[in-house]
Amino acid sequence: MATYIVLLGMPGAGKGTQAAIISKDLGLPHITSGGMFRELAGQDTELARRVREIMRRGDLVPDDLTVQIVRERLERPDAAGGAILDGFPRTVPQAEALDALLAENGHSVTVVPFFKLSKEEALARLGGRWICSKDPNHMYHTRFNPPKVPGVCDIDGAPLYQREDDTPEAHKQRIEVYMERTAPLIEYYRDRGLLVEINAEQPIEAVTAELMAAIKERIVENGHSD
Numbered sequence: 001m002a003t004y005i006v007l008l009g010m011p012g013a014g015k016g017t018q019a020a021i022i023s024k025d026l027g028l029p030h031i032t033s034g035g036m037f038r039e040l041a042g043q044d045t046e047l048a049r050r051v052r053e054i055m056r057r058g059d060l061v062p063d064d065l066t067v068q069i070v071r072e073r074l075e076r077p078d079a080a081g082g083a084i085l086d087g088f089p090r091t092v093p094q095a096e097a098l099d100a101l102l103a104e105n106g107h108s109v110t111v112v113p114f115f116k117l118s119k120e121e122a123l124a125r126l127g128g129r130w131i132c133s134k135d136p137n138h139m140y141h142t143r144f145n146p147p148k149v150p151g152v153c154d155i156d157g158a159p160l161y162q163r164e165d166d167t168p169e170a171h172k173q174r175i176e177v178y179m180e181r182t183a184p185l186i187e188y189y190r191d192r193g194l195l196v197e198i199n200a201e202q203p204i205e206a207v208t209a210e211l212m213a214a215i216k217e218r219i220v221e222n223g224h225s226d
């Protein structure tokens with residue numbers, strides 16, 4: 001039985017940070033819709049320009065394009081045993097589309113860890129985020145997780161950068177969009193018995209411990225342990 005873990009939570013909650021860590025432990029690929037859109041936005045096409053503009057404002061890319069991109073990614077061989085979904089789904093229609101596309105192969109969402117934290121903490125985290133230009137899984141924070149040398153990745157020495165949508169205006173918009181379009185997924189997954197609340201205000205290692213315990217418990221309960 002394949003394992004599909006949907007990480008849910010506000011922008012800045014720590015989903016990407018945790019996905020990078022647990023992906024290794026669980027042997028499941030980390031699928032990030034935001035990361036796939038950043039790659040797409042770097043291309044020189046009309047579609048790329050449209051996506052870039054949507055992302056810069058902090059709005060959501062249309063559901064049909066988002067679902068298509070995630071569907072193609074889930075069909076790749078490395079996701080045969082499941083995946084960790086980070087940033088997808090972000091709307092109720094996306095969640096319904098995910099349920100439908102997993103059901104085509106007799107699969108379903110295994111567990112939805114919900115990263116709970118205050119808006120203030122999320123904004124503080126987004127404001128200090130720096131990312132490695134060589135590997136976006138290497139993530140830093142000026143205060144909470146600073147690199148040894150400012151502006152340089154500890155792991156591979158590459159320069160760090162800040163995302164184009166890590167501006168105060170885009171943060172405000174992204175949190176508003178989250179409240180309006182994504183927060184309804186909390187009830188969507190709670191109603192289906194899949195939601196597990198994680199205290200995301202804790203330090204990174206403590207969040208990882210709570211998250212892994214919750215995931216393993218659910219995998220065992222569901223007989224997903226193969």
Ligand code: ADP
Nearest residue numbers: 012013014015016017125129140141144203204
């Ligand atoms: P998301 O993917 O949910 O938007 P990120 O994983 O990108 O969030 O984290 C946002 C910022 O907060 C990053 O700079 C990251 O280093 C930092 N961060 C992540 N988890 C924690 C934590 N538990 N405590 C403090 N800072 C954190």
Ligand code: AMP
Nearest residue numbers: 033034037055059060061066087088090
């Ligand atoms: P993230 O890296 O998850 O913070 O996403 C960055 C940006 O990519 C978002 O602000 C959206 O513009 C876009 N994006 C990422 N995932 C989705 C999604 N599931 N649906 C729509 N837009 C998305």
